[in-house]
Amino acid sequence: MKSAEHLPNRKRMSDTEKQKRLVLIDGSGYIFRAYHGLPPLTRKSDGLPVGAVAGFCNMLFKLIKEHRGDDAPSHLAVIFDAGSKTFRNEIYDQYKAHRPLAPEDLIPQFPLIREATRAFGLPAIEMENFEADDLICTYTHLAKKDGFKVTIISSDKDLMQLVDDDVSLMDPVKGTLVGREGVIEKFGVPPELVVDAQALIGDSADNVPGAPGIGVKTAAQLLLEYGNLDAVLARAGEIKQEKRRQTLIDFKDQILMSRELVTLRCDSPTPVDIDTFILKEPEQDVLLTFLGLMEFNSLAKRVGGNSLSLLQASSALDKLPTAPILRPLYSATKQGSAEAAIQPIHRETYECVQSMEALEKWIACAYEAQVIAIDTETDDLSASHSGLVGISLAVGVNQACYIPLAHTSNEGFDFGDGGGIEQIDFQTAIAALKPLFEDPTILKVGQNIKYDLSVLHRHGIDVAPYDDTMLISYVLEGGLHGHGMDELSELHLGHTPIPFKQVAGSGKSAKSFKYVALKEATEYAAEDADVTLRLWHILKPRLQREGLVTVYETLERQMPAVLSEMELAGIRIDPAILQSLSHDFGTRMNAIEQEAQALVGRPFNMNSPQQLGQIFYDEMQLTGGKRTASGQWATDVKVLEEIAEGKPGLEAGQPLARMLLDYRQMAKLKGTYTDALTGYADKNTQRIHTSFHLAATPTGRLSSNEPNLQNIPIRTAEGRKIRQAFIAKPGHKLISADYSQIELRILAHIGDIPQLKEAFQRGDDIHAMTASEMFNVPMEEMTSEIRRRAKAINFGIIYGISAFGLSNQLGIERGEAGRYIETYFDRFPGIKGYMDATKAFVSANGFVMTLMGRKIHIPEINGKGALKSFAERAAINAPIQGTAADVIRRAMMRMPQALLDAGFTTKMLLQVHDELIFEAPDSEVEAVIPLIKHIMSDATLPALEMSVPLIVEAHAALNWDEAH
């Protein structure tokens, strides 16, 4: 064995200078082995997946224990892959392109595993754009120059190219050392020819093409015969076997590229010096704290201590270098963080940063703090267009600053010179902040951070990692109150931040933030960052205490980045179509208005419900009209339709009601859509950029505003014309993919209704099936009217049905509606059971939960009478609507990476509750649709297996109307 060979050498050296031995561990390989080798373990207190972390810790523990004594390494480091893309993707975009995505429950464990490494007192090394193998190669070369012996622990055969007298490779599975002979055994060539051999052989796992038809044997034979790859290629013409000769000539470029791909780089940047790899015992309290927090109790015992309680562990917390994902968990135990956060606000301590020296000082503080709050100020409210005016940072309680970047005193006349205001050059400041904002070890906290992500992205900064206090609050207290900063500040800090109105004015006198004087701007903006950081200290630890970490991590945290990308992409419209529709609607409205005024005999406002009530009930003397809640005459569609039908007492209003119905429809379409939408379109790109709100609804649904693209007409033929104006850019198609009947499917699953589940599994018409069950009509004899009634009942159930509501919807007697409901409950008893259980649960707890664990608070359940009934219906609806919302969120979070990994450039543009809209190049349409369907259909996996299939329908077309 190798060690015997080197024994004399080492002994001799140990008299004077001990032989330095470096062990480099391929951490990424370890992760996957740990993950696949263990059952999917989760942390007991909050369900965070930690199986791979546990396996990894066990391996490190074993490794350290085994490497004590005589031939113990003097230096050791664990090397990781930094990301999925490296310089090799620039050489060959298909490199590793067929690799499957990391499993969902493994992703949050990557940062934890780096943390585990540090807790064991070992350096965790990675470098963006390079693979772990490149770093291993680089450090190996450096170490050899320094007189080290190197052992690489990895099962990756690529590393065999590094083996020589001073470098050996250890297979962690078999525990065997691979030396020169081992390499020859594997490749048939010595280590120095491994790269040439791999270039010929290729690698299907990494998608390295190599030379078609040439395998290990042939490669070795060729290389040994000609000496090396260059010689093989140069003398390819001499090869006798015709096919082999032709392959080597035809695929020369591909083989050379393959060699470039498999050659490890020994010149990658090195984040730290080898000296820092010097091996030392782990600090017991730090390691035990980590193991305690991970709740690895048996390993903690083996390491030596009794397992520590979180509180006892807190003294060790500050010694632990913390990765962002773990930091918040530690903070849960930090007495004082949350307490410090409620100290009084001192705005006078905020600093206005006007020089690079000052900015560099703040950036240094930010690195020290590791968790900082950021906030951007802009010249208007639209994240996709507004200009960046300044940035504020908070690094601690009352430690906040504002960095003005584009302020000016030339109000109304922006000469771009700042009007003599002293501020750092815009690009210089951006360049200085970019590394901080993108540093993977610094957690950036924002309040509604989607806005800041969008603004900063347009200046070349991709903020990561981040937390969002608005979303943390939403997870903790959704349904109890709003989640805007001012409201949260009042609630948790008892502090009223300076209202925006106070600094920028409101209404007509409102001015852009760039004209706000620096003193006021600093107080306002720095306070926002200060408050945000304080809120984070108070709210984030509660996620863990209340068992909501997984909900936050899997349903919220990625959404700001996903939505920011969608909003910035926007969707293209054809203004000519909208203008032509506007003109058409306008002409017809005018004609109707003339007619109606002639009929009434005087001018009146067609848009005034009040005047209409007067005309119908005072002047025309109609009887039997309804009134609204506030006592006005009701003139909504329902009432107008009754009048238009000419019911007794209402005949006189018939012609006018018809006119109004037509007028109203067109006024709505023109005013809300055809006129307004063109105004939202970007002049250059003709694209509309909506804003999605993540914390607007109690159920987890998104909302869309400015403009609302979730209520574009579809139900009438006239309305659908508006959808035709939403188009794909040239060479592209829009793809609309929507979940079919998702809420009813979720109801079938939650209520465990056998007939519904079976019908969905068979793919039956669900409303017809319901009708058949309820009304004892065989499917073959189903009429559209009976089916319509059943459909209304199905929807009614989702809304927390009442006889009144159903009778209203179907236009039938209340008693009859009541009998329908009884029949329904009789046929589907599971639904009654779900409704009763939900009512009991919400009464006892004040909230209900979705299948994915999102809490929806319904405080009104403690009210009386109508308020309580209202709350009960909301409680019945919330888990259904909320689970559907969770499902599409999961799909959305996975979609961008899935598209990217599969090599598509298709972009996700819009979400409309159960539908996603994409823009795809024509060449991708056919292949991308199955991927989209797959991501959406399987969105609940692996966390939740539905007993009903989630079916997704998708179509592509040039416009939204035809795609749907």
Added chain:
DNA sequence: GCAATCACG
């Protein structure tokens, strides 16, 4: 700033 209306899921 609220009420009424109506567009969507």
Added chain:
DNA sequence: GACGTACGTGATTGCA
């Protein structure tokens, strides 16, 4: 027995 209702959004308009 009265209450007053279908669940969840956002935009526009009129009117105080």
